[in-house]
Amino acid sequence: MLKSIIIDDEESARQSIKKILEIYLSDVIEVIDTADNLIEGIGLIRKHAPDVVFLDISMPHENGLELFNYFSTISFDVIFVTAHQHYAIDAVGLGASGYLLKPIKPKEIIDLVLKINIKQKSAKTYRSEDQWIYNNHKLLVNHQKGVHIIPYNKIIAIEADGNYCKIYRESDEPLYVSRTIGSIEENIPKKHFFRTHRSCIANLNYISEIDKEKNIIHLEGIKIPLASANFKNLIEELSRLTNTTS
Known part of the structure; x- marks a missing residue:
């Protein structure tokens, strides 16, 4: 009820x-x-x-x-x-x-x-609470005229720029917000987002290619850096997500 x-x-x-x-x-x-x-x-x-x-x-x-x-x-x-x-x-x-x-x-x-x-x-018929949150919850960020409301599953990647962040969104222009990447990371579902680098978070569902030699990740037409130390953990998270959602 x-x-x-x-x-x-x-x-x-x-x-x-x-x-x-x-x-x-x-x-x-x-x-x-x-x-x-x-x-x-x-x-x-x-x-x-x-x-x-x-x-x-x-x-x-x-x-x-x-x-x-x-x-x-x-x-x-x-x-x-x-x-x-x-x-x-x-x-x-x-x-x-x-x-x-x-x-x-x-x-x-x-x-x-x-x-x-x-x-x-x-x-709620999704297999896990995290999957339900990913598909139904939204990230809220303030701007001068009000509030941006961004569904988690439309966020491709988040890139830090000092005390600001650039949020890449599916089928939309990137959005600059006055939030630190750490404060955003606290709210997003951990099983779907991965901190690839100190300055970047990737949505695992949008990753199309990983270039290990150049330490670059490709996601829906954009590229973000991958710290070499995070490569193994990223592969493990991608494997886990694939097994969970298949």
């Missing part, structure tokens, strides 16, 4: 969502806690590790969209709740699983929750 948290400054909205879930989806999802402001809600998310968060956008003190500034990774689905249609674009752009317009209609919330339930059930 899915665990959910509701964050909304209006008690009537919290009760409305909770009542709809209890009446129509009691065998699919349960509300384990509620909050009337973002800061309290963030504490509840860290405490309960929910599967789904219903989040109001327009709240006093802090806008619900600020949620993404408090987490390095997002491991739960977010359903934004708003009375304003124009907020929906921002919500979807930030990676929300969907949004509900107030007043909330039962059919809309039912459809969204069932869709999320199917997605999460399917994802």
